[in-house]
Amino acid sequence: MLLYFYSVSIQSLDVLGKSSLRMAKHYIEGATQKTGSANLVTGVVFDFRGYDTMGEAVVLVTAVLGVLTILRIKGKK
């Protein structure tokens, strides 16, 4: 049964790597007008993908909390 699905997918899917540029083209095409920033990387990181940047800032705060907790327990002996 696995061989059947393997043969069907080889015939109908795209070449390896071609379908991953579709999203990138939609991001780059109107980015300067849509976000208003000259720096495309900052525009994508903070405007199109702002949720991930907020998650990354929260991860940094969590790491600091972890370091503070471990060092307080080990210090007071």
Added chain:
Amino acid sequence: MKGMTIIVKKTTQLIAGMIFMYGIYVIVHGHLTPGGGFAGGVVIAGSFILVTLANGGDFMKLLKEESGTTIVESLATILVIVIAVSGFLFGTKIFFNNFLPKGIVGHLVSAGVLPLYNIFVGTEVAASIFIIFLSLIIFKEESKG
């Protein structure tokens, strides 16, 4: 922790201000030149670490500095989320809406909410790196004495 000799102290008094100003430049021009919030925050933390290492400090002063810096870090994180939520109130009801007017591309005041994001994230990253450094020094001082 002990300070260093007088040559190191005078050199860092000259240099630390320039490093701080360069970090502010990298943060504020985040939407025009490469850099942005995270890299500029690390540069600002570097200037604070330089001043602490050169001048030393006794135990109570380091504890007071650490308790003040945790307040700054928490306030910066809360302000990031407040700006993100306030996209609900103005304009269309989208989370992370870019609601301030986007000016001419290439000017300093442009691109909506992006400069505010860069400033608050940069402050938070600088406070985080400085807190990790201070807590390691306090751990060493406590376990020695």
